[in-house]
Amino acid sequence: MMAFYFAQLVEIFPFFLKGLWMTSKIAFISLVSCTLIGLVLGIFRSSNSIILRYLVGVYVAFVRGTPFVVQIFIIFFIFPEWGIQLEAFPAALLAMAIMGSAFICEIVAGGIAAIPKGQWEAAASSGLTNLQQLRLVVIPQAMKIILPPLVGQYVLLIKDTSVVSVIGVMDLTRVGWVTVVRIPEGLMVFTLVGALYFMISYPLILLSNYLEQRMAI
Amino acid sequence: MLADFNFRVIWEYMPLFLTGVRATAFIAAVSITLALITGILACACRISGIKALKYPAIAYIELIRSTPLLVQIYFLYFGLPTLGLRIPELQTGILALMLNSGAYIAEIIRAGINSVDEGHIEAGISSGLNYVQRMRFIILPQALGVTIPPLLGQNIVLVKDSALLSLISVVELTRSGQTMTSERFMPAEAFLTVAFFYMCIYFCLKAFADWSQRKLIFREVY
Amino acid sequence: MIEFKNVNKWFGKLHVLKDINLEIPKGEVLVICGPSGSGKSTLIRCINRLEPIQDGQIIVNKVPVHDKATNLTKLRADIGFVFQQFHLYPHMTVLENVMLAPVNVKKIAKSKAEKIAMEKLEQVGLTEKSGAHPAQLSGGQQQRVAIARGLAMSPEIMLFDEPTSALDPEMIGEVLDVMVNLVSEGMTMCVVTHEMGFAKKVANRVLFMDEGAIVETGTPNEFFDNPKTDRAANFISMILTH
Numbered sequence: 001m002m003a004f005y006f007a008q009l010v011e012i013f014p015f016f017l018k019g020l021w022m023t024s025k026i027a028f029i030s031l032v033s034c035t036l037i038g039l040v041l042g043i044f045r046s047s048n049s050i051i052l053r054y055l056v057g058v059y060v061a062f063v064r065g066t067p068f069v070v071q072i073f074i075i076f077f078i079f080p081e082w083g084i085q086l087e088a089f090p091a092a093l094l095a096m097a098i099m100g101s102a103f104i105c106e107i108v109a110g111g112i113a114a115i116p117k118g119q120w121e122a123a124a125s126s127g128l129t130n131l132q133q134l135r136l137v138v139i140p141q142a143m144k145i146i147l148p149p150l151v152g153q154y155v156l157l158i159k160d161t162s163v164v165s166v167i168g169v170m171d172l173t174r175v176g177w178v179t180v181v182r183i184p185e186g187l188m189v190f191t192l193v194g195a196l197y198f199m200i201s202y203p204l205i206l207l208s209n210y211l212e213q214r215m216a217i
Numbered sequence: 218m219l220a221d222f223n224f225r226v227i228w229e230y231m232p233l234f235l236t237g238v239r240a241t242a243f244i245a246a247v248s249i250t251l252a253l254i255t256g257i258l259a260c261a262c263r264i265s266g267i268k269a270l271k272y273p274a275i276a277y278i279e280l281i282r283s284t285p286l287l288v289q290i291y292f293l294y295f296g297l298p299t300l301g302l303r304i305p306e307l308q309t310g311i312l313a314l315m316l317n318s319g320a321y322i323a324e325i326i327r328a329g330i331n332s333v334d335e336g337h338i339e340a341g342i343s344s345g346l347n348y349v350q351r352m353r354f355i356i357l358p359q360a361l362g363v364t365i366p367p368l369l370g371q372n373i374v375l376v377k378d379s380a381l382l383s384l385i386s387v388v389e390l391t392r393s394g395q396t397m398t399s400e401r402f403m404p405a406e407a408f409l410t411v412a413f414f415y416m417c418i419y420f421c422l423k424a425f426a427d428w429s430q431r432k433l434i435f436r437e438v439y
Numbered sequence: 440m441i442e443f444k445n446v447n448k449w450f451g452k453l454h455v456l457k458d459i460n461l462e463i464p465k466g467e468v469l470v471i472c473g474p475s476g477s478g479k480s481t482l483i484r485c486i487n488r489l490e491p492i493q494d495g496q497i498i499v500n501k502v503p504v505h506d507k508a509t510n511l512t513k514l515r516a517d518i519g520f521v522f523q524q525f526h527l528y529p530h531m532t533v534l535e536n537v538m539l540a541p542v543n544v545k546k547i548a549k550s551k552a553e554k555i556a557m558e559k560l561e562q563v564g565l566t567e568k569s570g571a572h573p574a575q576l577s578g579g580q581q582q583r584v585a586i587a588r589g590l591a592m593s594p595e596i597m598l599f600d601e602p603t604s605a606l607d608p609e610m611i612g613e614v615l616d617v618m619v620n621l622v623s624e625g626m627t628m629c630v631v632t633h634e635m636g637f638a639k640k641v642a643n644r645v646l647f648m649d650e651g652a653i654v655e656t657g658t659p660n661e662f663f664d665n666p667k668t669d670r671a672a673n674f675i676s677m678i679l680t681h
Contacts, residue, residue: 065419066412067380070391074412077404121489122526122585126540126592127516136539140530155282162285166384173287186295194284194292201283 042108
């Protein structure tokens with residue numbers, strides 16, 4: 001019986017690779033979009049304007065206070081009610097972008113906050129504008145602090161892509177879910193799925209550990 | 218959009234949502250307790266010198282951290298029956314949450330223990346304390362202060378993670394939203410209400426976490 | 440050149456600057472001293488608006504500092520500030536530290552800014568360290584670079600907030616020497632310091648502050664040898680017992 005199912009698995013393995021490819025695409029696009037948006041939001045979160053800080057704070061609180069799967073349902077189901085038809089794939093990307101950028105925002109804001117006030121003052125005293133102080137003095141120093149937790153967040157985001165399977169995106173998780181209906185060998189199917197996720201996450205985890213160690217020096 | 222928001226229907230389904238909140242609270246409470254036990258055991262194995270304990274612990278932790286929770290849930294839900302184990306979905310879900318959070322808690326505790334100043338440990342050794350005594354009097358009390366905030370954070374994460382259990386038909390808050398959606402075709406009302414309840418739980422837990430952090434800092438300043 | 444008119448400042452409920460009236464003419468070297476918490480650092484930090492004020496006016500070169508319409512960039516370009524903790528930019532070389540403002544504020548071409556920077560580094564005696572990073576320098580060297588950084592914008596006024604307080608004793612001299620040389624070039628300087636030797640040597644006037652108010656002023660000789668108030672006398676005797 002197991003041998004029969006094993007043979008079937010080997011036969012549909014390419015299907016799994018396609019799922020892996022979809023997961024990788026979503027992960028890559030999300031990492032880039034979340035980093036860019038998160039960087040801007042993190043700067044807003046650190047700004048002198050109370051309104052800006054508060055608005056971003058509310059956004060971050062909503063993202064951090066609700067499960068990702070609920071956010072995906074909201075995005076996927078609400079847009080049609082506003083007349084915008086969203087396909088599963090763009091909805092998934094949008095949901096990832098909204099969720100991931102909130103977490104990266106906090107990491108960036110934390111990095112900026114860690115830069116001593118004296119650095120801001122020294123730059124300001126020479127006549128540099130707020131934007132120049134940020135761009136030339138603060139952000140370059142903050143980057144070193146931000147990098148380790150940022151890479152850690154990337155690992156989390158890659159794993160979070162599995163949740164978009166609930167709206168029908170044919171990613172690695174959904175391939176497993178669909179397969180297990182036809183080939184009721186849950187253990188084998190999801191071991192394979194897990195192994196493939198492990199393959200793409202573990203190198204990043206090692207990188208994150210390495211960066212954390214380097215920062216501690 | 219908020220103008221056509223059907224509050225009447227939400228009120229009609231309120232018992233369902235409240236059942237969901239109760240179920241989620243129950244699942245979270247049970248899971249975090251079991252996860253704490255799992256985490257402490259796993260951590261003990263992880264930092265022990267005995268290879269037969271250490272390497273399986275490392276494998277367990279790294280596997281959990283490198284794979285998505287949803288995949289772990291499906292693994293148990295679809296995989297356990299093939300081993301002949303027919304466990305109800307609620308227990309399967311709690312098992313998945315326990316194993317998942319257990320690994321993260323093990324790492325949190327390990328980080329807490331490692332954070333204790335080397336100097337304090339040396340002072341203990343110099344006074345003649347053995348390993349167990351050092352653990353009991355020097356390391357664990359100090360590690361506690363560093364460990365409790367991230368543990369409370371993991372608690373919050375676990376509440377959000379429990380939402381995934383809705384996908385294996387467990388009765389909880391997100392499932393209430395799915396039920397209302399399938400019965401009334403009002404996903405906006407359903408899931409925004411669900412989100413609202415999660416936010417309430419989140420703010421309560423966060424307030425508790427912030428409060429306890431202030432209390433801890435107070436205690437450290439002798 | 441610098442004028443304080445009835446300036447008052449509060450940090451919350453704490454009244455940190457009490458009715459300050461002060462005039463610093465061009466070319467004057469003013470030393471401000473006093474016990475910690477007296478408001479002396481706060482006072483000079485108000486001059487380039489690192490700190491806001493709630494009452495009164497500060498006017499630099501006929502420009503009201505705390506006015507909303509004032510061009511802060513232009514104002515600060517004319518004032519050099521040296522911090523107690525130096526605050527050099529750790530991710531840049533010494534040369535880049537000194538060049539940053541001329542390139543980005545005055546929009547001077549990089550090659551020209553480099554020449555200016557090297558001139559200033561020569562003035563403080565650190566040309567050979569231009570390629571080093573701040574972490575590789577001693578405290579005294581870092582502070583001299585900080586002075587060069589302040590001078591790079593060719594300011595009319597240089598402000599020093601306890602420039603030698605964070606330095607090991609053997610390095611205080613090299614920094615004070617640089618500052619003494621500045622005086623001989625006619626720079627308007629306002630220095631918060633306890634270094635009485637420096638004050639006696641080059642200061643035109645000494646200001647003594649206590650609990651947010653100016654208690655006494657006078658020439659260095661008048662002040663250190665014949666203080667008029669008890670508080671000043673007390674303070675001087677305290678710093679003398681080293």
